[in-house]
Amino acid sequence: MAPDTLHRFMFAQAPVRGLLVQLETSWQDVQARHYYPQPVRDLLGQLLAGAALLGSNLKTAGQVIVELRGDGPLRLLVADNRGGTTVRGLARWSEPLQGTDWQGLLGDGRLVITLDARGDGRRYQGIVELAAAGLAQTLEHYFASSDQLPGCIVLAADDARAAGLLLQRLPGNAGPDDAAQWDHIAALAGTTRPQELLHLSPEQLLGRLFGDQDLHLLAAQELRFGCSCSSERVEATLLGLGRAEIESLLAERGSIDVDCEFCNQHYRYDRAAVRRLLENMGTGPLH
Numbered sequence: 001m002a003p004d005t006l007h008r009f010m011f012a013q014a015p016v017r018g019l020l021v022q023l024e025t026s027w028q029d030v031q032a033r034h035y036y037p038q039p040v041r042d043l044l045g046q047l048l049a050g051a052a053l054l055g056s057n058l059k060t061a062g063q064v065i066v067e068l069r070g071d072g073p074l075r076l077l078v079a080d081n082r083g084g085t086t087v088r089g090l091a092r093w094s095e096p097l098q099g100t101d102w103q104g105l106l107g108d109g110r111l112v113i114t115l116d117a118r119g120d121g122r123r124y125q126g127i128v129e130l131a132a133a134g135l136a137q138t139l140e141h142y143f144a145s146s147d148q149l150p151g152c153i154v155l156a157a158d159d160a161r162a163a164g165l166l167l168q169r170l171p172g173n174a175g176p177d178d179a180a181q182w183d184h185i186a187a188l189a190g191t192t193r194p195q196e197l198l199h200l201s202p203e204q205l206l207g208r209l210f211g212d213q214d215l216h217l218l219a220a221q222e223l224r225f226g227c228s229c230s231s232e233r234v235e236a237t238l239l240g241l242g243r244a245e246i247e248s249l250l251a252e253r254g255s256i257d258v259d260c261e262f263c264n265q266h267y268r269y270d271r272a273a274v275r276r277l278l279e280n281m282g283t284g285p286l287h
Contacts (some may be wrong), residue, residue, distance in 0.1 A: 003161070006084075007202045007218040008057055011212025012214035014181040015170040020163075020202055021052040021223070023087070029163045029225035030089050033264045038159075039100040040074060040091050045157025046135050047079045048236045049164035052223055053153070054113065054139075055081025061119025068135070070109030073097050083119075088262045099281055102134050107110065111138050113146075152186040156194035163197045165189060165205075185210065227263035234258050234267045246274060 003024030010017055027045055038046060047066055055064040060083045068077040073096065079089035082245040097105060104186060115124045126146050131137035136153040143151035167189050169182045188209050196205055206215060239255065249256050250271055258267040269277070 001231075004223045006052060006203075006216040006223060007220050008056070009206060010216045010218070011181075011185065011210075012216060013287060014157055014185060014213065015178050016182060016185050017055050017168055017170060018206075019056055019166040020170060020206070021056075021203070022161060022163045022198070023049060023052065023223065024161050025047050026087050026223055027157070028160075030087075031159070033262070034090060035098060036091055037093075037130075039097060039105060040077075040093055042075050042107070042157045043068075043074070043102065043135065044079070044089050044091045045162035046155040046164070047077050048154070048156065049155055049162045050135065051079035051081045051089070052087050053164050053166045055084050055087075056221070058082070058084040058128040059116070059118045062115045063114075063119065065114040066113075067112040067114075068106060068109060068130075069112060070106030070130075072103075072107030072109070074105040082226065082228060084221065086224055088225060088227050103130065103132065111135075113142060116252065140178055150182065150186075152189045154189060154192045154197060156197045157239060158198060161198045165197060185196050185213065204237050227260060227265065229260040229263060229265055231267060238274075238277070239271070243278070246278075250274060 003022065006019060006021045008017070008019055027048060030044070030048060031041065035196050047068060051064060051066045054066060055062070058064060058081065062084070063082045065078065065080040069075070074091065074093045077089070079087065080086050109130045111128050111130065113126045114222045115126075116122065126142055128138060128142045128145060131141055136155045137155050140151050143149060147168075149171060150169045154165040156163050162223060167186060192209060193203075196208065200208070202217060206217060237258075246256070255271070256269040256274060259265070
């Protein structure tokens with residue numbers, strides 16, 4: 001199996017489109033940045049796969065951010081997809097974790113999806129309540145509310161891989177045969193076992209699930225771990241603090257240190273670096 005790929009597929013005789021994502025290297029890269037207990041890790045892997053599915057149609061500069069927010073010990077999980085090709089994710093939690101039940105971990109929570117499809121700054125945000133059955137069902141509710149189209153999602157993750165399967169009924173088809181075909185294909189997808197989703201090749205998995213269908217598997221799209229942090233973004237953030245705050249931080253600490261939570265990249269600005277930054281931006285010398 002080629003890791004870190006997203007496959008599109010179509011059904012010749014049914015108004016259904018499908019996406020299959022399988023992540024290995026990028027998922028390992030996420031885990032290499034932070035330690036995650038197994039319940040947190042598996043849910044973060046599922047969220048990462050979900051973000052990959054949601055970002056499959058993004059333009060080059062587009063971004064989708066998928067967040068799980070709760071008042072339980074697992075306070076935040078976030079994953080994003082940029083340009084349909086790079087993914088990253090992180091989680092914040094506190095001990096003790098209350099078992100492995102998803103509602104016990106998150107408590108009273110919600111799913112927040114922020115979408116900038118073209119990268120032009122026009123953002124759409126959707127918020128849905130957490131479904132009792134887990135993340136996949138919560139994402140299905142999001143699709144139903146945002147696209148008004150039924151969807152079927154299966155997600156899985158372990159310490160090696162993260163994967164997701166998405167089926168969506170296409171618009172413009174409302175006949176009884178179309179509805180029956182959708183119900184049949186969705187029922188087949190529901191038989192997917194986690195280990196199959198994680199470890200079978202796309203050809204093997206789709207053949208096992210939909211062997212009675214005329215299915216066309218399209219070319220694969222590669223994905224990788226990627227972080228959007230940069231010195232330019234950090235410097236813009238520092239300048240946004242204002243001169244007085246920057247001087248206060250320098251006086252207190254002797255330097256300004258910034259860490260990216262997603263990739264653990266460290267940015268350090270001593271007095272000379274901050275002086276150059278302010279002078280280059282035309283704000284005058286630092287006292």
